[in-house]
Each structure stands twice: as C-alpha cells, then as structure tokens.
Amino acid sequence: MQNVSLITKKQEIASLILLNIELLPLLRRFDISLGVGDKTIHEICKAKEINVDFFLEIVNIFHNENYFPATKLKKFSIKEIVNFLKESHIHYNEEIIPAIEELIHKLVWAGDDHERNLKILKKFFDEYRKEVKAHTEQEEETVYPYTVFIENSCIENKKIDECYKKMKEYSITNYADEHNNIEEKLTDLKNIIIKYLPPSQNQDIAIKILNKLYKLEKDLYHHALIEEKILVPKILEMENILKELNSSEKA
Amino acid sequence: MLNTIFIIFEKSYLIRQGLTSLVKEIQGTEISGTYNSSDSFASIIKNMNPDIVIMNKELYSTITQQTLKALSLEYNFRLIAITNGLKDSKDPIFCKQFFYGEEKLEITKKIADVISQLSNNKKKVKDNNKISGRERAVLECVAKGLTNKEIAEKLFISAHTVITHRKNIVKKLGIKTVSGLTVYAILNKTR
Structure with a gap:
C-alpha cells in the first residue's frame, strides 16, 4: 500500500x-x-x-x-451497507447522470457533421442512463431486500423456513454471476470524446464532461467493490448458516 | 527497416529464376519461397506472411477469388499477376500486372511502385495505431449487431480470426462495448 x-x-x-x-x-x-x-x-x-x-x-x-479492508468492512451490518449503496444510487441517477446528460445536450461540435455526431452521442448516453437505471432498480427491488431479509432471519433466528424457500428461488450467487460492469461504457465514452469526436468549439464543455465521467467512473468502481467484496461474501456466509440451520431443524 | 517479403507462384522454371534474380537486385527485398503450383496456397501465405505475392494468372484460376480476397485482407499482402498480356483481363485484386515480353526496367519499376505503396501504408498504421482494412470490415459488422459466427461467414474467415480481430480493435481503439464501437464506426464512416 x-x-x-x-x-x-x-x-x-x-x-x-x-x-x-x-x-x-x-x-x-x-x-x-x-x-x-x-x-x-x-x-x-x-x-x-x-x-x-x-x-x-x-x-x-x-x-x-x-x-480496502475487506475483513473490517464485513463487521458492518447489511442494513448499513445497503443504505449507503441506495443513497449512492440516488446520487447517480438523480444528479450525476442528468448533469452529464445536460452537458452532452449543450455540446455542439464544429463541422458539417455536428448534428449527426451529437445525435449519436446522445443516443449512446441515453442507452447508458437506461442501463444504469435498470441495474440499480434491479438491485433495489430484488437484491437489497433479499440481503436485508437474510440478515434479519440470521440475527433473529426466525423465519428460517421462509428464508430457505427464498434461497431456493434466488441466491446471492445469482447476483454475483449476473452483476455486470456498468463502468465499461463510461470508459468508452471517455475515449470517444478524447480521441474520436471531431474537435469541438466548446472545449470547456467537453472538459467538464470528461471530469464528470472520470469521477463517476471512480465512484462506480468503489461501489461495485463494496457490493462484490463485502455484500456478496457476507450474504454467502449467512446463506450457508441458514442452510445448516434448516437441515438441523428438519433432522 | 524490415525487408519486403516476396513469394512467387509460377509454373515456368525460367520465369521463376528470372524473377528471383530480378527481385534480389532491388534493395530491401527477400524471397521467402518460389512455388510451381498454387496447391496449399493458403497455408503458405499463413506461414510466410508475405508483403508481396507474385502469381501467374494460370495458377490463380485454381483458387477462388473469395479465398484470395479474404487472405489478402487478413494477411495484408499485395498481389502482382503474371499474364499473357491481354489488357482486358485486368482484375482489381491485382495491384499490378507483369506481361510476357516486358523489359526488365518496366518490371523493376512496377515492383518499386508496389514497395513504396506498401511502406506508405505501413507508416500510417504505425503512426496512428489505425485499424486495418480487415479490422474495419469486422468493426462494421459488429456495429450492425452481427454475431461472431455471422461475421465469420460473411467475411470468409474463421470465428477464431474474428475474435482475434475484435481483440485487436479493442486494444487499438480503447473501446470495449458494442455500442461504443458502433459510435466509433458511425463517427468514422465518412472520414
């Protein structure tokens, strides 16, 4: 370090x-x-x-x-972690991404192709916005409630049966497998603006966009790290405990 | 600078020997093989990776045009034909033609032309880290949403080659996602 x-x-x-x-x-x-x-x-x-x-x-x-002290972080409750992740989602969806979108709308490139280029860029970012929205919604509606439920059952030692049923339908391993990388498109967009868009007269806007993309990318990286290295392993451990509890209860 | 690598496909021993000694006189050239038939043409190209292939048109007829086109794009070599001199038999796949009865000076000049074209091209590739013609073709297919298998069929290359091209495109452009590549393809279409 x-x-x-x-x-x-x-x-x-x-x-x-x-x-x-x-x-x-x-x-x-x-x-x-x-x-x-x-x-x-x-x-x-x-x-x-x-x-x-x-x-x-x-x-x-x-x-x-x-x-990134994974062991230390695992001490914290799922509820705390999930709350933080949710607040981050709000920040991405309601502030950072709309701000970038607005800047992209303002961006008019020099040259004959500017309208076409702008349209392509807008479409690309529009897709990205929807992708992030879908990604975060899926987490908020399915993944996070599931993790909180598992934690509660584990702590209170209640509803083990129900928990076990849920686990059969959905496990945190599904999430770990499906968890896709939403930073890749951001990196692409940075490259496109830096290297491949024809030079713009609005250099200041292009620079602002790049700054924002850079920050968002970094933020998302930490966000995914918390999800994959803390949330998933923690729930995995709990799932295993619950499985054992369930089988010993039946025995 | 690296030598320009030649391969010669010609039935006639005399013509093979004649061309070999002529090419050797030009600086910075190297002949990595001469063949009297075009059997196993594809594997020779793959192994030798030549810059310039000189081939008699009679032998050319045993190879399909598609194979030849695909190979020349993939391995990026130039084709020169040896022909009986009928001007109307010109084919765009050959960048130059040698005619029977041509003098040494004319042939040397044609070879020199092709070599200079080649080095210009290579410089561009090196300077801009630009994607090759073949990679561009793959990129356009990717942008259209074709799968690797569909691209392979369309361009007459193996799926494995498509994957290699895609890896190189990503490395050169720094763009990983399909929609990012689509943006790149559209932005660069008219330029």
Missing part, C-alpha cells in the same frame, strides 16, 4: 473536504449538510446517529486508492 493516510474520527469534517474535494458527494449520502463549523467527524456522526466507524471506512476507501 502506498501513500495511505487514513482519516480519523478526531479530524474536523471541514478539513476532510479541504483535503480531498472528491469526498464531498459522500457527505450527501450520509445526509450531512455543509456549514459544519469546526465539528469533528466524531461529533457530527454522533449528532446524526451515523455509525462513525462505518463512515470512516467508507471515507477512507474513497480517499485512498489502495485501501
């Missing part, structure tokens, strides 16, 4: 944002508004009833490229 500088709970929340502006979107996802004064991370989390350890781990993952 190189250059890991972990953020601690005694640090002021303002210094966190001053240190790395890319952490700003995370505040939104934890429902922390600006105007934080000189409060520390610990103080804010306490006031907002946020699990400070969870907050710190998430912030540190996004802050340090190579930091």
